[in-house]
Amino acid sequence: MFIKNYLIYYGISCLLLIVSILVHPVFYIFLIFYGAFIIYRLNLMNFISIFIFTILFFLFVNWPTPINDSIIKGKIVTVDQKSVVLKTSQTKVKVYGDFIGYQIGDVLEMEVEYFNISEPTNDNAFNYKRYLYSQGITNNAMIKRLLSVDSTQSLFKELQKRVSGDDLEDSYASMFVLGIKDEMIEDYYQQLTDLSIVHLFALSGLHIHILNNLLKNILRFIVSDRFIDYFVIVLIGLYVYIIPINISFIRAYLVMLLSVLFKGYLNKLDCLSIVTVLMLLINPYIIFSLSFIFSYLIYFIILLLNQSQYFNLLVYFGSLPIILTIQYRINILSLFLGVILAPLISLLYQMIWIYVLLGDFVKPVVRIIIYFLNNIIIFCNDFSIFINFSKPTLFFILSYYFVYFKIILK
Structure with missing residues (x-):
């Protein structure tokens, strides 16, 4: 073709x-x-x-455009005690105020007062405006008056009930199933960031691949092999639709969807290209999202390597400039940890889904896996060896990837 x-x-x-x-x-x-x-x-x-x-x-291209309507109405897509992000018919607005008790999916109508999004005063400062735009948020506002609340039941709320609880197992379930981190897991998440293995725990292509295989193994007994791929992409598509937007998860699902629908006509590199163009059309500022950069670049590298004997090593070196941009340092153990922990995380992810679907009788198994996983993480944090760097310049990043891709192509 x-x-x-x-x-x-x-x-x-x-x-x-x-x-x-x-x-x-x-x-x-x-x-x-x-x-x-x-x-x-x-x-x-x-x-x-x-x-x-x-x-x-x-x-x-759909360039993000701020709004100035004093009264807005939209669905909550993220929420904490001090703010919500409302998805209106035109854009997303981050509104500050007291929002205790509200949930994702609730529809709010309110009167707001806008204030400017702060911009960096020097080249190395964090660009908060770019960050918000990368999330599709074009306005910051303060609530003046709440006009109406429409709190209806949804599939997301039903799924949230299944993972709600005070135990650490429920916190992990919320993180793995909904992509939502609570206060109980924040300390663990920071340790994962320090070890440069947080991508193994954030919903991504790894998890959608595991979920895809899990569903196929379950459904193979009731669905013929001819239709099982289509049945699975419908189920995963419904799941992706009801949970909060996750850039890496959406990328993985859309590539899988296109690969199934156009099998024989498009390869995975073609599918990745189509998804990239679509994402840029919807919001060009997505290029400033670290989730977009990490997910799309690493998946591109994985496709180029194509089962190279140095696969893990080359993927790790492909991620180094991104890690340096975030942390300004490298953890020597992170290369080995990714290889060691991947099978354990895969098992934990599958057991969490079984726990969510079937109930508490598998919770002790989830608890044991989390116990071993957390102890490995604590141990590795205690014995971590860091090499410190300054923030990489654009010239360094471009030069690095020029040499890196030359090595891959060779």
């Missing part, structure tokens, strides 16, 4: 254009060199096709 194995070139072109507009004009030079590379690697007709596609892509 004409587009098979070629869609990656379209995806990279669109990504480079967005990066050029939002990050730094120097990337326009890369875009020009990329055009020359397309002519050299493919041909002039492919270049014209990609050029026209990129222009059309730019014309249809």
Whole structure:
């Protein structure tokens, strides 16, 4: 097929254009060199096709636009005691106030007063505006008056009831099933961040792959092999729809969906390219989301490696600039921990789903796995060896990945 194995070139072109507009004009030079590379690697007709596609892509990009309506109505997509994020018909608004007792899925109508989103005063400061825009949030506001509340039952609330409780097992279930961290698990989560293995616990492609296999093993007894892939993607699609938005999880699901629907017509690199273009169309500021960067880049690297004998080592080195950008240091143990803990986390994730579906009789098994997992994490934290760095510059990151991908291609 004409587009098979070629869609990656379209995806990279669109990504480079967005990066050029939002990050730094120097990337326009890369875009020009990329055009020359397309002519050299493919041909002039492919270049014209990609050029026209990129222009059309730019014309249809949904650039986030702040609103100024004094009265807003929307569904709660995230909530804590001090603020909620409301998804309105136009955008998302972060509203500060007293929101104790409200839940995700509740529909609120309120009068608000907007205030400016703070911007960094120097180049190395955290850019809070970019962070909010990457989440699709265009406004900060303070609640003046609550006008109405519509609290209806939903599948999400039913699922939340299944994982609610005061035990650590319930906290892990909430994190693995809903992607929501409570106060009980915050300390553990910080230790995971210090060990650079937090990606193993945040909902991602790893977990959707495990869930996919678990459902197939269960449904194989009642659904024929001919239809089982379609049945599973419907079930997982319903699950992805009812839980809070998770960039990595959505990426993994959409790639899986396209792979099943267009089997034989598109490879996984093509599917990743389509999903990347769709995400950029919906919100170009997503390039500032660390979840987007980590998930899409690492999955791209995994597809390129294609079962290399140095797979784990190369994936680890592919993630280093992102880790340095977040932590400014490297934990020597993180390379080995990822390999050691992955089977244990896979088992824990499956047992948590069995606990959620079947009830408390498997809870002791979940408790034992968590006990061993936490002790390994505490032990490794006590004996961690860190190498400290300064924040990597854009030039360093670009140079690093240039050499890195040259090594992979060799």
